[in-house]
Amino acid sequence: MRRLFVKTLAGAAFIVVASAAAQAQQPFNSVITGETLNLDDAGPDGKDTEAFKTFVETGKNIYLGNKDCLAKGEELFLSMCSGCHGHVGEGKLGPGLNDTHWTYPQGKTDKGLFEIIYGGASGMMGPMYGSMNVDEMLMTMAWVRHLYKDKPEDAGEWLTADLQKDFKPYDGAKPPQPGPNAPESCKKGG
Template identity: 55%
Template sequence: MFNGYKIYKTASLILGGALTSVLALAAIAQTSSITFRNTITGEVLDLNDALPEGRNTEGVQKFMQTGVNPYNEDKSCLKQGEQIFLSACSGCHGHLGEGKIGPGLNDDYWTYPENTTDVGIFSTIFGGAKASMGPQYQNLQLDEILKVMAWVRHLYKDGVDQAPWFTEEQKKNYKPYKQGEVFADDAPGACKTQAK
């Protein structure tokens, strides 16, 4: 009886977690007025394909409602974004977003012009694009995609007049990325509470 109870409790926890993830995505889909589309085909992207972790963060919820990445220039998110970018993206896009197999991401030329918007770049990362840029929805959590996006925006080295993702305040304080820049582990911001 004791072993059966343990199995029942374990199964209940697993199913409860899965149900919570499904309900969270359904809530995001219902509250989001944004339609995410495949960069190449224009087909609507199904966010239900996303990994179950990283769907419920405050950042993801804000992004799904506004289409604006709340992590842009948030120093508590940039260090995490850099680490994810270096492990998941730099092999094709270069360590500084300068481009290698994939296009450069740190200048004012965008292979896909819609990537000047946060919704556009999210859609490209989530759903993939041409050549080797496959969909990343099974490799990166939604929250990780936002952190990578913030890092890519931070790597930007050209003029702010060509950077519509920056707020007016961010444009005023803009300084091009300098290689070797370091971020404190305890920088205040939205991602500090998420640190692992």
């Protein structure tokens, strides 16, 4: 009887914790249809990082302003995005990403930019969850934000007051390389 009680109690605790975790995750929606995006479509890679866990709970990308992760973000952007969006986000076949104009206004927030990358948009911008893991998407987003060249006050919600303190419009300089304490996921080629 006691074992049954302990198992029942453990099961109930698991349900409460799982339910709380599910409630903590904000919904992500398609910028085209508004339907909820299924984050399980991306598979497990990248979901165990502090950055992704923080992002799904808060919508805050902790890679923004993290100099250790810029080089990896640049590497990902150049291999996955620059063909359409230009080497510095100036736009080519796809829209520019380094200014205040967003084809989808959701791009002014990190949550919205993630929704565009993850779920795709109209035209040639297909969903990227099959090509990049979710953590790589966050690093790429940090690089895109690093490329911003306009006035800080016009940037949108992503450029918080804390980030504005150190903000300098993109000048074309190479990003710093990851330091010795950089997260493993932020190291180039890894």
